Amino acid sequence: MMITLNLEDEFLKQIDKTVKVHNYANRTELIREALRDKLVEVQQRQIMAAIKAVQKANKTHVTKEEYEAVRKQGYWGMPPSEELFRRVGLGDVRKR
Numbered sequence: 001m002m003i004t005l006n007l008e009d010e011f012l013k014q015i016d017k018t019v020k021v022h023n024y025a026n027r028t029e030l031i032r033e034a035l036r037d038k039l040v041e042v043q044q045r046q047i048m049a050a051i052k053a054v055q056k057a058n059k060t061h062v063t064k065e066e067y068e069a070v071r072k073q074g075y076w077g078m079p080p081s082e083e084l085f086r087r088v089g090l091g092d093v094r095k096r
Contacts, residue, residue, distance in 0.1 A: 005031075 007015070015027055024030045051067055 019030050
């Protein structure tokens with residue numbers, strides 16, 4: 001499926017410069033990668049909200065099993081629990 005984007009000239013110049021500097025094959029490749037990255041970012045925010053809700057309800061650390069259960073609900077692209085917990089400052093992943 002194809003879509004059309006209308007972009008300001010200055011923004012398009014920045015895209016072209018990034019394509020050249022980072023050796024993308026074309027604009028489409030850069031934009032596709034940017035969209036994938038954004039989708040992962042949105043999913044990470046969603047999963048962190050779910051984890052924080054579990055954490056708040058339990059008033060304790062989220063276990064690795066709880067994290068993985070949320071992760072398996074379809075949040076593709078999520079890093080392993082230990083890495084994500086470190087990244088967002090939730091502390092240690094603990095087993096109960």
